[in-house]
Amino acid sequence: MSLELYYWDGLQGRGEFVRLALEEAGADYVEVARGEPSEGLGTGAMMAVMKSRDEPYPPFAPPFLKDGDLVIAQTANILFYLGPRLNLAPSVESLRYVANGLQLTIADVVTEAHDTHHPLAASLYYEDQKDAAKTRAHDFIDNRIPKFMKYFERVLKQNPAGDTFMVGDSLTYVDLSMFQLIDGLLYAFPRALKRFGEQYPRLAALHAAVMERPNIAAYLQSERRIEHNEACIFRRYPELDKAAA
């Protein structure tokens, strides 16, 4: 039976981190919210799972994954579950916790990237919190991006198996997520990241290497890869971008 991925249609969002793992592995999966209501799919089918009053373990929000009867919520959790099944987790069990720790740190950056355009409330329009967004975005550029990226660069550098992968000596879902995080930041903050390749050579190499993997390259060219856009986490608002201090 196919895996069912549930995520909002029309944007990459947090679903993209899961999608990249499924695509790299060539997994058989259904993108539920993007399907046809006449086939029992679509956003309504997704909302039905979330709002179900008899689902034993309902998810709070997308993305979530259904594998048979099991409903798995939260991006990092989905990847922790899928990793070994897709051959995208470290084979050494203890390193799976290292991978999960890194994935959760990536998730923290994703949340902070979202909050650059919505620092006051997700329920308010961006236009009604632009000044606050500018303050938060500039702090993100000056303080947070460098702090996180120096850390991730150091993780590559200190990896005892070499600086090609985030954990261990082969590709894991963490590398795919790291690619996506960098890609989103490059899209949203081109001025801030102008010197990214110089500053973080190992991360830049990882980003390039993931993009060239055959399955990922094919995916990125496909219609399944929705373009970065301003309904998403990573938004290109020129007024929030600036050269890093």
Add this chain to the structure above:
Amino acid sequence: MSLELYYWDGLQGRGEFVRLALEEAGADYVEVARGEPSEGLGTGAMMAVMKSRDEPYPPFAPPFLKDGDLVIAQTANILFYLGPRLNLAPSVESLRYVANGLQLTIADVVTEAHDTHHPLAASLYYEDQKDAAKTRAHDFIDNRIPKFMKYFERVLKQNPAGDTFMVGDSLTYVDLSMFQLIDGLLYAFPRALKRFGEQYPRLAALHAAVMERPNIAAYLQSERRIEHNEACIFRRYPELDKAAA
């Protein structure tokens, strides 16, 4: 060998979610940052691990746990690792992913609770972002707390094993973390949560039940339990609190 918990001294913070699991289980653990430098402990010993240039898998931030050579970062990840070892995880393996999904949703609320007093930048003083904090805190009270708490109440209600525990039919670390989340919110936003017991009777019962467990009760009375305070995630700033809309 003892487990080593690394977290900032002087506050409950995210370390408290791990601490409650260790205390409930009566585990043998060392609170590294609170120890004596003369014994190789203290905040300096914690910083040394974080800043180490030869640690194979350095953590980004506390809390992190050392179990022998393995360094495990991120609260939910630490609990996912410790859960089975402390007999605080579901015995059914698939339910461990349900537990982790819930734990990560609790972690999302914790981050949002933090951002009520620091919506613009962690690097700025609270006093320099008070107006923004008020907007964010009131949105948190009116929209986010109800959304999350209705969800968690529904998780209890829909649990096929009964509404006493968040997952399955016995205590897990998720229940302990749920206690701590509620406890922090009750401390920070007493006006907003005035009707908590009426609105969320199952969550209120869980909070009371955890507090009465012998090991937790003893811990809460001990000097190891640092009081809620305004250096922490959950801060009682009366100007941010209000009755829910």
